Amino acid sequence: MSRSAAPGLLIACLVLAAGFALAFTVGRYPVDLADVAALLAAKLTGSSANLPPAVESVILQVRGPRVLAAVFVGAALAVAGTAFQGLFRNPLVSPDILGASSGAALGAVLGIYFSLGVLGIQGLAFAGGLAAVAAVYVIGSIIPARDPILVLVLTGVVVGALLGAGVGLIKYLADPYNQLPAITFWLLGSLAATGPSDLVPLFGPVAIGTLVLLALRWRMNVMSLPDEEARALGVATGPLRIVIVAAATLVTSASVATAGIIGWVGLVVPHLARALVGPDFARLLPTAAILGGGFLLVIDTLARTMASVEIPLGILTAVLGTPFFIWLLASVGRTWS
Amino acid sequence: MNLEGRSVSIGYRDRVVGRNLDVALATGEALALLGPNGSGKTTLLKTLLGLIAPLGGEVRLEGRTLDAYPARERARMIAYVPQSHAPTFAFPVESIVLMGRTAHGSLFSRPSERDRAAAMAALERLGIAHLAARPYTMISGGERQLVLLARALAQDPKFIVLDEPTASLDFGNQGKIMDEIVRLAASGHGVLFTTHDPNHALRAADRAYLLRDGTCIADGPIGKILTRENLEAIYRAPVRVLVDAKSGTNAFLPG
Numbered sequence: 001m002s003r004s005a006a007p008g009l010l011i012a013c014l015v016l017a018a019g020f021a022l023a024f025t026v027g028r029y030p031v032d033l034a035d036v037a038a039l040l041a042a043k044l045t046g047s048s049a050n051l052p053p054a055v056e057s058v059i060l061q062v063r064g065p066r067v068l069a070a071v072f073v074g075a076a077l078a079v080a081g082t083a084f085q086g087l088f089r090n091p092l093v094s095p096d097i098l099g100a101s102s103g104a105a106l107g108a109v110l111g112i113y114f115s116l117g118v119l120g121i122q123g124l125a126f127a128g129g130l131a132a133v134a135a136v137y138v139i140g141s142i143i144p145a146r147d148p149i150l151v152l153v154l155t156g157v158v159v160g161a162l163l164g165a166g167v168g169l170i171k172y173l174a175d176p177y178n179q180l181p182a183i184t185f186w187l188l189g190s191l192a193a194t195g196p197s198d199l200v201p202l203f204g205p206v207a208i209g210t211l212v213l214l215a216l217r218w219r220m221n222v223m224s225l226p227d228e229e230a231r232a233l234g235v236a237t238g239p240l241r242i243v244i245v246a247a248a249t250l251v252t253s254a255s256v257a258t259a260g261i262i263g264w265v266g267l268v269v270p271h272l273a274r275a276l277v278g279p280d281f282a283r284l285l286p287t288a289a290i291l292g293g294g295f296l297l298v299i300d301t302l303a304r305t306m307a308s309v310e311i312p313l314g315i316l317t318a319v320l321g322t323p324f325f326i327w328l329l330a331s332v333g334r335t336w337s
Numbered sequence: 338m339n340l341e342g343r344s345v346s347i348g349y350r351d352r353v354v355g356r357n358l359d360v361a362l363a364t365g366e367a368l369a370l371l372g373p374n375g376s377g378k379t380t381l382l383k384t385l386l387g388l389i390a391p392l393g394g395e396v397r398l399e400g401r402t403l404d405a406y407p408a409r410e411r412a413r414m415i416a417y418v419p420q421s422h423a424p425t426f427a428f429p430v431e432s433i434v435l436m437g438r439t440a441h442g443s444l445f446s447r448p449s450e451r452d453r454a455a456a457m458a459a460l461e462r463l464g465i466a467h468l469a470a471r472p473y474t475m476i477s478g479g480e481r482q483l484v485l486l487a488r489a490l491a492q493d494p495k496f497i498v499l500d501e502p503t504a505s506l507d508f509g510n511q512g513k514i515m516d517e518i519v520r521l522a523a524s525g526h527g528v529l530f531t532t533h534d535p536n537h538a539l540r541a542a543d544r545a546y547l548l549r550d551g552t553c554i555a556d557g558p559i560g561k562i563l564t565r566e567n568l569e570a571i572y573r574a575p576v577r578v579l580v581d582a583k584s585g586t587n588a589f590l591p592g
């Protein structure tokens with residue numbers, strides 16, 4: 001091919017590695033990377049690492065789960081955004097284009113309003129994301145149209161707006177002293193409360209969806225062509241589109257259920273990855289996954305260390321990311337779009 | 338081998354564009370489809386490609402109805418060269434041509450060395466191998482049209498269907514495309530193309546099919562069909578015929 005993928009992929013891996021190092025070594029309880037390695041080795045071999053219990057607890061119960069969650073969520077949002085941008089042939093698309101985030105938001109907000117536990121809130125958020133996209137897909141498929149993609153996107157936008165109204169209504173009705181702050185905090189996105197028990201419900205769906213999308217990465221090039229062209233090239237676009245949407249929705253819903261709404265990552269990381277390795281999905285998708293994981297890990301580390309209180313992730317991604325992206329846009333030009 | 342529409346009615350769910358059309362394309366011949374704007378050329382093209390279902394009648398490929406072919410099998414028989422368009426993502430030209438090999442691999446397979454060789458061979462055949470690494474978004478409209486034709490060649494089909502292949506091209510590239518159509522038919526492909534220029538049909542096609550308001554006006558050998566009378570009938574405009582004294586070939590001028 002025209003351009004080697006190796007340097008771009010390497011940069012993405014370096015970002016992820018730097019993110020790991022930074023995440024463990026800074027913060028209120030800095031952890032030596034050697035301790036992390038020793039603990040991992042000890043866990044794998046079944047021996048004891050001879051670390052102080054406090055350090056072990058920070059690594060296993062607090063920092064470790066949060067680091068893994070940041071990587072999974074970042075990777076998931078980046079992969080879903082990459083898939084949707086290709087599928088809808090639009091570089092402005094983000095993972096919530098079909099209503100996954102708004103559906104998850106309404107689910108979570110309802111969970112908070114009815115004072116459900118953490119599991120209940122996360123479960124409702126996950127189900128809400130899946131249900132919203134399923135509804136959008138069914139409605140979009142019923143409407144007869146020559147351009148099924150356009151109808152799908154428009155349906156996603158209007159259903160998303162309706163779900164947003166639902167969120168607004170619950171906020172209006174919620175108890176302003178207890179529930180409203182919780183709702184606001186959730187909607188801004190955070191990994192502060194992530195513990196070991198959050199990892200399985202996050203990792204399972206993210207792994208399944210990501211593996212499906214990675215397996216289909218060669219076909220996704222063709223799926224980014226106009227529908228009739230893709231069909232003339234021998235792709236059964238209808239079934240394949242359902243599989244891609246389902247996989248991307250699965251990872252998005254799981255991420256949003258764990259971390260709340262984190263905008264920006266799914267929109268911009270695909271562009272950063274494209275700047276690194278070009279538009280071919282065969283390399284773009286893995287690169288976006290790694291870069292997204294590293295990116296959110298860095299952002300989350302900043303979120304918990306920049307100020308004396310946690311800064312919501314959704315705010316930080318936008319504040320730090322926007323100038324960076326504008327700089328990138330201006331310096332690289334549009335050859336890599 | 339034959340691709341044929343038998344008394345097909347064409348159109349969309351809410352709009353019938355043409356009724357009872359009989360059209361046949363054999364391998365080894367080039368068929369030109371002419372008609373005024375809105376006569377149903379593109380709709381007929383897409384129906385024969387299997388991209389839209391016929392409203393009546395049937396499309397048959399090698400004696401089997403086209404609906405019975407899975408998308409992949411159909412794509413190994415018929416390739417489509419759409420009008421060139423600016424894509425969203427800046428794929429290199431080679432990747433675009435490589436997509437023509439989609440139907441030769443499985444759902445999860447990566448392109449093989451054979452696929453890459455076929456893509457390069459297609460680019461070389463059209464004399465655009467030097468574009469291979471260029472982003473598809475950064476080349477001219479004429480070059481894009483050639484790239485889409487290369488993609489169809491890489492697809493290795495029996496039939497190639499082109500939608501106004503000369504529409505966006507300069508004079509020289511128009512000739513290049515028409516030469517290629519002649520060569521494809523000579524090498525045993527069935528080629529179907531639409532055009533707004535009867536001279537292009539005369540130059541590249543063996544047969545012509547004239548469409549007006551979704552009805553076939555004439556269908557037969559190019560020399561017999563492309564007459565002033567027929568052209569004036571389908572375009573409802575006066576047509577002049579120029580004859581080259583040296584070679585005896587005709588050319589048409591509108592007005």
